[in-house]
Amino acid sequence: MNATSQARQGSRLGIAVGLAGVLMLAAACASTPPAPTASLQAAQRAISTAERAEAGRYASEELSEARTRLASADTAVKEQRMTMAEQFAEESRVEAELASAKTANVKAKAVNDDMKRSNGTLIDELQRNSGDKP
Amino acid sequence: MNTINHKGVMLGKTLIATTVAAVLLAACAAAPLMPDGAAEARIKLTQLQSDPNLASRAPLAMKEADFAVRAAEQPQADKDLGAYRVYLADRKVEIARAQAETSLAEDQRGALSAQRENARLDARTREADAARDQAATARAERAEQKVAADRARGEADAAHLAAASSEQQATELQREADAAKGQAATARAEGAEQKVAADHARGEADAAHLATASSERQATELQRQIDVLQARPTDRGLVLTLGDVLFESGRADFRAGATSNLKKLVAFLGRYPDRTVAIEGYTDSVGNEGYNQRLSERRADSVKSYLIGQGISSIRLSASGRGESDPVAGNDSAAGRQQNRRVEVIISNPSAALR
Numbered sequence: 001m002n003a004t005s006q007a008r009q010g011s012r013l014g015i016a017v018g019l020a021g022v023l024m025l026a027a028a029c030a031s032t033p034p035a036p037t038a039s040l041q042a043a044q045r046a047i048s049t050a051e052r053a054e055a056g057r058y059a060s061e062e063l064s065e066a067r068t069r070l071a072s073a074d075t076a077v078k079e080q081r082m083t084m085a086e087q088f089a090e091e092s093r094v095e096a097e098l099a100s101a102k103t104a105n106v107k108a109k110a111v112n113d114d115m116k117r118s119n120g121t122l123i124d125e126l127q128r129n130s131g132d133k134p
Numbered sequence: 135m136n137t138i139n140h141k142g143v144m145l146g147k148t149l150i151a152t153t154v155a156a157v158l159l160a161a162c163a164a165a166p167l168m169p170d171g172a173a174e175a176r177i178k179l180t181q182l183q184s185d186p187n188l189a190s191r192a193p194l195a196m197k198e199a200d201f202a203v204r205a206a207e208q209p210q211a212d213k214d215l216g217a218y219r220v221y222l223a224d225r226k227v228e229i230a231r232a233q234a235e236t237s238l239a240e241d242q243r244g245a246l247s248a249q250r251e252n253a254r255l256d257a258r259t260r261e262a263d264a265a266r267d268q269a270a271t272a273r274a275e276r277a278e279q280k281v282a283a284d285r286a287r288g289e290a291d292a293a294h295l296a297a298a299s300s301e302q303q304a305t306e307l308q309r310e311a312d313a314a315k316g317q318a319a320t321a322r323a324e325g326a327e328q329k330v331a332a333d334h335a336r337g338e339a340d341a342a343h344l345a346t347a348s349s350e351r352q353a354t355e356l357q358r359q360i361d362v363l364q365a366r367p368t369d370r371g372l373v374l375t376l377g378d379v380l381f382e383s384g385r386a387d388f389r390a391g392a393t394s395n396l397k398k399l400v401a402f403l404g405r406y407p408d409r410t411v412a413i414e415g416y417t418d419s420v421g422n423e424g425y426n427q428r429l430s431e432r433r434a435d436s437v438k439s440y441l442i443g444q445g446i447s448s449i450r451l452s453a454s455g456r457g458e459s460d461p462v463a464g465n466d467s468a469a470g471r472q473q474n475r476r477v478e479v480i481i482s483n484p485s486a487a488l489r
Contacts, residue, residue: 087218094225101195101232108239115246122253126260 036086046096055099062099166209169216192233199230386432418471431455
């Protein structure tokens with residue numbers, strides 16, 4: 001071994017170390033992670049909650065989106081693309097939560113609108129009545 | 135990741151390549167752009183946070199949205215990861231908005247309920263007022279009607295009363311009148327009876343009194359008269375003897391001034407009109423008996439005529455001649471004969487008046 005070869009060896013060692021590190025990183029990244037079961041279950045629960053809240057009626061777009069995302073997550077799981085699956089699952093859950101939130105909001109506003117209309121009618125009637133008989 | 139993997143593989147070729155890769159990596163880490171949509175997410179979050187009605191609501195969702203937006207804003211070489219974070223950020227801002235709006239709606243519901251209650255209260259108040267007004271009006275009307283009705287009833291009652299009263303009064307008056315009449319009649323009857331009785335009693339009493347008084351008085355008077363007449367009571371009555379002083383001897387007419395005794399007799403008979411008078415003429419025994427008889431008759435008649443002439447009813451008077459009979463003294467003396475020549479006036483005792 002000469003100096004050059006030593007230098008080359010040292011260089012190679014560095015490369016090896018670097019490679020090892022990179023490989024380790026790569027291994028960590030590339031190793032098939034477990035299916036994001038918790039996220040999937042959470043998404044499913046969120047969708048069920050939204051369905052029970054009649055989101056199909058008041059926030060059908062969001063609910064539909066949540067279902068689509070959950071289906072995508074399932075597909076990703078089957079393709080062993082677990083990170084993607086988890087992202088889809090998370091997106092599905094948040095979408096389902098949005099569906100629930102919007103449903104609640106629509107319902108609350110509907111109730112308020114009902115009350116406003118009813119109050120308006122009542123007040124109109126009262127004013128008319130009071131107009132009839134000041 | 136896959137790209138990084140590939141790059142890592144490529145870096146493994148040479149140190150330079152590694153260095154270049156490192157530089158590239160560094161460049162990637164420092165210069166990657168903010169993922170698309172992150173800015174929009176931030177804008178949406180800022181709008182939500184600057185809405186005074188919503189900013190303070192749904193604090194947990196707000197916090198998560200804020201966190202997610204910050205994560206999305208991190209420059210990200212991995213476009214998928216960036217897009218994913220932006221997606222989450224956007225949805226979480228939406229959730230925060232929805233929850234904040236729901237919270238606001240729920241809060242507004244309280245105000246709406248209050249408004250409704252106020253309206254209802256107003257309605258009830260107005261209805262109550264209206265009802266009260268109507269009731270007051272109705273009450274007033276009723277009161278008026280009642281007043282009218284009362285007045286009418288009062289008038290009717292008054293009329294009835296008046297009628298009844300007048301009837302009653304009439305009846306009462308009638309009854310009273312009847313009663314009074316009856317009482318009056320009774321009283322009258324009683325009064326009459328009593329009066330009769332009283333009168334009777336009084337009469338009797340008076341009579342008794344009178345009788346007593348009268349009899350006493352009369353007796354006294356009679357006695358006085360009798361004394362005046364110088365009459366003497368006998369069984370046949372008062373006997374007044376008119377002496378021969380009345381007549382001239384053998385004559386039947388009166389001597390002048392001899393009528394004073396006769397006047398006393400007239401007064402007596404006028405005072406006691408119920409008494410009848412028997413006039414009997416007597417003579418002495420001198421002369422013819424027949425003559426004496428006729429003479430006694432003439433003298434008796436003469437007295438009777440005188441009394442009739444003085445207003446004494448002839449019915450009360452009877453005259454008769456008794457001649458020489460029943461002498462009151464002896465005819466053997468002039469004084470005796472003078473006593474026998476007489477007219478006796480016999481005044482009957484009253485049968486009832488003095489009883």
